[in-house]
Amino acid sequence: MVSTAHTPPAQVRIVDVTQDEAGQRIDNFLARYLKGVPRSHIYRILRRGEVRVNSSRIRAQYKVKSGDKVRIPPVRVAPDKEKTTPGKRLLTIEDSILLENTHLLVIDKPAGVAVHGGSGISHGIIEALRLIRPDAPYLELVHRLDRETSGCLIIAKRRSALRALHEQLRAGRMNKRYLALVRGHWAGGSRSVAVALRKNQLQGGERVVRVDDQGKQAVTLFHPVSLHGPASLVDVELKTGRTHQIRVHAAHIGHPLAGDEKYGDDAFNRIMKGYGLRRLFLHAHRIEFTDPGSGEIVDVSSPPGQDLKQVLDELDNAALPSHD
Numbered sequence: 001m002v003s004t005a006h007t008p009p010a011q012v013r014i015v016d017v018t019q020d021e022a023g024q025r026i027d028n029f030l031a032r033y034l035k036g037v038p039r040s041h042i043y044r045i046l047r048r049g050e051v052r053v054n055s056s057r058i059r060a061q062y063k064v065k066s067g068d069k070v071r072i073p074p075v076r077v078a079p080d081k082e083k084t085t086p087g088k089r090l091l092t093i094e095d096s097i098l099l100e101n102t103h104l105l106v107i108d109k110p111a112g113v114a115v116h117g118g119s120g121i122s123h124g125i126i127e128a129l130r131l132i133r134p135d136a137p138y139l140e141l142v143h144r145l146d147r148e149t150s151g152c153l154i155i156a157k158r159r160s161a162l163r164a165l166h167e168q169l170r171a172g173r174m175n176k177r178y179l180a181l182v183r184g185h186w187a188g189g190s191r192s193v194a195v196a197l198r199k200n201q202l203q204g205g206e207r208v209v210r211v212d213d214q215g216k217q218a219v220t221l222f223h224p225v226s227l228h229g230p231a232s233l234v235d236v237e238l239k240t241g242r243t244h245q246i247r248v249h250a251a252h253i254g255h256p257l258a259g260d261e262k263y264g265d266d267a268f269n270r271i272m273k274g275y276g277l278r279r280l281f282l283h284a285h286r287i288e289f290t291d292p293g294s295g296e297i298v299d300v301s302s303p304p305g306q307d308l309k310q311v312l313d314e315l316d317n318a319a320l321p322s323h324d
Helices: 026-033 039-047 125-132 159-170 245-252 266-273 306-319
Strands: 013-016 069-072 097-100 104-109 150-156 175-183 191-194 197-201 207-211 219-228 231-238 282-290 297-301
Touching: 026 039, 026 069, 026 125, 097 297, 125 150, 150 159, 159 282, 175 245, 175 306, 197 245, 207 245, 219 245, 219 306, 231 245
Parallel strands: 150 282
Antiparallel strands: 013 069, 097 104, 104 150, 175 231, 175 282, 191 219, 197 207, 219 231, 282 297
């Protein structure tokens, strides 16, 4: 007898979109009903037209509306061919919850973990949470963090909360702060960088972002915190939320981030490895917003992990004068 655990039903389903689900992209909507199915497979059935909304074909960018009737085809994924279960690290992600209420939760995202699946990654944090909490009616990312970045990440538990938090992001009423270690001695106090950024594609499909006047406006505030040998610790405040914004802006002003293999300085990165750095030194240490449920200001913080603290300690110890 072959086990069918974690295998989606083998019959067509017609699902009515509720008011709370309205506004989601169809791929995100399907991900909740096809738990364990890789995103690549979801996009495949969308391209083939196997998913219908009100009997019509739709694109992956379509946003469902209240009252829509969504046809979800039977989907079977062979467990020996496609990985459908997140790794142990993701399955323990609930241990990293910093705050939770009826409307949202905030997670201390580990470095090296994607926030969602795609581009060869079958599971990210949001997919893992949906598997861990199969009875949760709604779980959606409010914003994103780069895979290499650690720290505070908000996830909405209601569609109304997602809309309210997105409005705060658009209006600049959500305060996101990061700690970054950059090359060189920072001088001159706080600095605002307002330089437009544009996404590009390198050969092989690698995504990079460049400074470009034709791109989207981006504003980053850098506040010096402390000096550590050949590097400086800075507190970074985002005024916009462009892809790789902190990393590109820091490199643009001559202070690339430690451990940044895409936009950083190779020689500096090698020096930092000598001090024990094994990742990008960028941590989302604080996020402040208005709770959609209570209307109260919420201020959540997360100190850098022990791995980053150890690097700072090693830098400081190396800078101490010798008494030989």
